Amino acid sequence: MKITVIGTGYVGLVSGVCFSEFGFDVVCVDNNVAKITALQRGDIPLYEPGLDKLLLKNIQAERLSFSTDAKESVRDADIVFIAVGTPSKSDGSADLSCVYQAVDELAASVNKDAVLVIKSTVPVGTTRAVKNFLLNRGVKLDVVFNPEFLKEGAAVEDFMHPDRVILGVESERAREILSHVYRPLYVFNIPIVFTSLETAELSKYASNAFLAMKITFINEIANLCECCGADVNEVALAMGLDKRIGDQFLQAGPGYGGSCFPKDTSALEDFAHKLGAAMPLVNETIRSNGDRRQRMVEKILQACDHDVKGKNISVLGVTFKADTDDMRDSPSIDIIEELIKRGARIKIYDPSFSKQAEKIFSDVVWSKNAYDNCSDADAVVIITDWSEFRALNLKELRHRVRNPLLIDLRSMYPVSEVKASGFAYCSVGRGFEKLES
Ligand code: UDX
Numbered sequence: 001m002k003i004t005v006i007g008t009g010y011v012g013l014v015s016g017v018c019f020s021e022f023g024f025d026v027v028c029v030d031n032n033v034a035k036i037t038a039l040q041r042g043d044i045p046l047y048e049p050g051l052d053k054l055l056l057k058n059i060q061a062e063r064l065s066f067s068t069d070a071k072e073s074v075r076d077a078d079i080v081f082i083a084v085g086t087p088s089k090s091d092g093s094a095d096l097s098c099v100y101q102a103v104d105e106l107a108a109s110v111n112k113d114a115v116l117v118i119k120s121t122v123p124v125g126t127t128r129a130v131k132n133f134l135l136n137r138g139v140k141l142d143v144v145f146n147p148e149f150l151k152e153g154a155a156v157e158d159f160m161h162p163d164r165v166i167l168g169v170e171s172e173r174a175r176e177i178l179s180h181v182y183r184p185l186y187v188f189n190i191p192i193v194f195t196s197l198e199t200a201e202l203s204k205y206a207s208n209a210f211l212a213m214k215i216t217f218i219n220e221i222a223n224l225c226e227c228c229g230a231d232v233n234e235v236a237l238a239m240g241l242d243k244r245i246g247d248q249f250l251q252a253g254p255g256y257g258g259s260c261f262p263k264d265t266s267a268l269e270d271f272a273h274k275l276g277a278a279m280p281l282v283n284e285t286i287r288s289n290g291d292r293r294q295r296m297v298e299k300i301l302q303a304c305d306h307d308v309k310g311k312n313i314s315v316l317g318v319t320f321k322a323d324t325d326d327m328r329d330s331p332s333i334d335i336i337e338e339l340i341k342r343g344a345r346i347k348i349y350d351p352s353f354s355k356q357a358e359k360i361f362s363d364v365v366w367s368k369n370a371y372d373n374c375s376d377a378d379a380v381v382i383i384t385d386w387s388e389f390r391a392l393n394l395k396e397l398r399h400r401v402r403n404p405l406l407i408d409l410r411s412m413y414p415v416s417e418v419k420a421s422g423f424a425y426c427s428v429g430r431g432f433e434k435l436e437s
Pocket of ligand 1: 153
């Protein structure tokens with residue numbers, strides 16, 4: 001069976017590589033010539049642990065290839081996945097221009113027996129609209145919606161061991177063909193949910209919006225903890241032991257970022273509103289998460305006696321989460337820009353050495369490791385939850401800094417451990433711990 005994947009972003013590239021690992025012949029297509037040339041060399045233009053090994057293995061096995069020619073690449077494909085971006089427009093709605101550009105391109109030459117699978121996150125009704133768009137062009141295809149649930153930094157693992165596969169299908173033939181494609185997952189007893197196109201489309205938005213809401217909820221509980229002396233990490237533990245709640249996505253922090261939660265919550269709120277189904281919870285999630293960045297700035301200012309002018313602030317981690325180089329909608333952008341506006345001198349260390357970050361932050365100093373980054377610091381601020389920040393040698397840091405103040409926006413340390421190392425400790429959801437006199 002031959003699979004063509006259109007779009008080589010996080011979703012398209014991971015999906016194409018993993019389908020080739022399943023043993024299928026896969027062509028990944030993109031209109032970005034430089035990206036395709038790099039991929040043909042085996043160079044990956046994104047930071048995704050484990051993807052490079054799989055990519056090289058399947059290129060060498062001649063199961064995986066890359067092309068900029070969509071028309072040619074769909075001619076003899078049995079299945080065509082569309083995994084192009086659907087970014088937010090200024091009004092919050094999903095921009096579907098790349099989806100329709102891909103459909104328009106393939107319509108002329110697609111194998112008439114192919115199944116077209118949309119994997120991009122699209123508003124409810126889009127898959128059916130694409131099917132009709134093709135019919136109006138005289139092309140009758142089985143069209144399927146198959147959402148992805150890939151977390152950046154864990155995308156290969158999430159693809160190979162998903163909690164479920166969701167397939168919106170409208171024919172027995174499409175059901176059989178897609179069952180065959182995902183059969184390698186049967187060994188892990190992964191449930192496959194067959195449903196309607198609309199249900200599959202909404203399941204994706206509902207899942208992401210719920211996760212965004214869950215994070216925002218624990219962040220609001222963290223705010224309350226700072227007023228009443230409770231510990232948000234312990235509250236999260238106590239909550240998460242309830243199977244109905246679950247212990248995932250209850251880590252308080254600076255708020256969610258990334259390319260999905262912000263985009264998908266806005267798109268859901270937009271198309272729900274247009275359909276007359278108000279979603280105040282999603283609305284409030286968007287607002288509350290947006291406000292959280294300013295709250296983090298105020299936390300830092302309070303810890304720095306309300307004045308950062310001329311102070312050296314060592315920032316550890318700027319990507320929107322650990323194990324990625326992605327800066328899209330990262331809380332660090334708003335936080336650092338505001339600190340610079342107030343006169344702080346910023347040094348940054350991020351383990352991904354993100355090129356995106358270097359383009360965003362111009363007037364900062366970059367370091368090669370956490371310890372150098374903390375030299376002469378008046379405050380150390382942890383923004384991203386990279387594993388290497390969970391066990392810093394605080395005694396070593398104490399000798400490096402000019403002022404022993406650790407502001408941990410991911411609450412990664414026990415309060416007592418930080419105080420014992422001579423630091424004043426400020427975290428999320430656990431109140432401000434003054435250095436004992
Ligand atoms: C998300 C969804 O998890 C994934 O299923 C979907 O396919 C794409 O969007 P991603 O955005 O890559 O994945 O990362 P995720 O791990 O979900 O984190 C999103 C944001 O939430 C990050 O900013 C992260 O720091 C934050 N987060 C996550 C928390 O603040 N607390 C948590 O407990 C978990």
